[in-house]
Amino acid sequence: MxxxxxxxxxxxxxxxxxxGSLLPDIVDKPLxxxxxxxxxxxxxxxxxLIISFSIVYLxxxxxxxxxxxxxxxxxxxxxxxxxxVPLFYPFISYEFTYLEDPLQNWVLTLLKNPFILITEIMGFxxxxxxxxxxxxxxxxxxxxxxxxxxxxxxQNSKIINSNN
Numbered sequence: 001m002x003x004x005x006x007x008x009x010x011x012x013x014x015x016x017x018x019x020g021s022l023l024p025d026i027v028d029k030p031l032x033x034x035x036x037x038x039x040x041x042x043x044x045x046x047x048x049l050i051i052s053f054s055i056v057y058l059x060x061x062x063x064x065x066x067x068x069x070x071x072x073x074x075x076x077x078x079x080x081x082x083x084x085v086p087l088f089y090p091f092i093s094y095e096f097t098y099l100e101d102p103l104q105n106w107v108l109t110l111l112k113n114p115f116i117l118i119t120e121i122m123g124f125x126x127x128x129x130x131x132x133x134x135x136x137x138x139x140x141x142x143x144x145x146x147x148x149x150x151x152x153x154x155q156n157s158k159i160i161n162s163n164n
Contacts, residue, residue: 012065012069012072013065013066013069014069014145015069015143015146016056016066016069016070016073017069017070017072017073018073019070019073020056020069020070020074020076020077021076021077022073022077023052023073023074023077024040024043024048024074024077024078024081025043027042027048028040028042032106033103040084040085040086041086041089041090041094044078044081044086045085045086045088045090046088047089047090047091049071049074049075052070052074053067053070053071053074
C-alpha cells in the first residue's frame with residue numbers, strides 16, 4: 001500500500017482533517033441556502049479558524065493529533081477558497097451581496113464556469129478513486145479509514161495483491 005510519503009510521516013487524523021476541511025461550508029451553505037445571506041462572512045475568516053480550533057483543542061483535552069489535523073483541514077479549505085474569502089472579517093468590512101434565489105445562482109455558476117465544474121468533478125472522482133482503491137464499500141470500512149485504522153487497508157491490499 002502506498003500513500004503520499006510526506007503525509008505518512010506526519011501524524012494526521014484523517015477524520016478530523018476531513019471535518020476541518022468541510023466545516024466552513026457546513027456552516028455557510030445552510031445560511032446561504034436559507035436566505036440569510038452569504039455565510040462566508042461567518043465561517044471563512046481567521047476569527048472562525050481560531051475559535052473553532054480552540055474549541056476542538058480544548059474539547060479534545062489538548063490532543064494535538066486531533067486538533068492540528070482539524071486545523072490543517074480548515075487552513076487548506078480557506079486557502080482553496082481564496083480570493084472569495086473575507087479573511088479578516090469582522091475587523092475589516094466586506095461587501096456581501098444578497099441573492100433572491102441562492103440555489104439557482106449556485107447551479108448557474110457551476111454550469112457557466114468551467115473551472116468550478118472541472119474542480120467539482122475532479123474532487124468527486126478523487127473520492128471515488130480512494131473508495132475503489134482501498135475497497136471502502138461499507139460505512140464501517142470508510143470510518144476505519146478515516147480513523148486511520150490501517151487494518152482494513154492491509155486486508156484490502158492483501159486481497160488486491162492475491163488477485164494479481
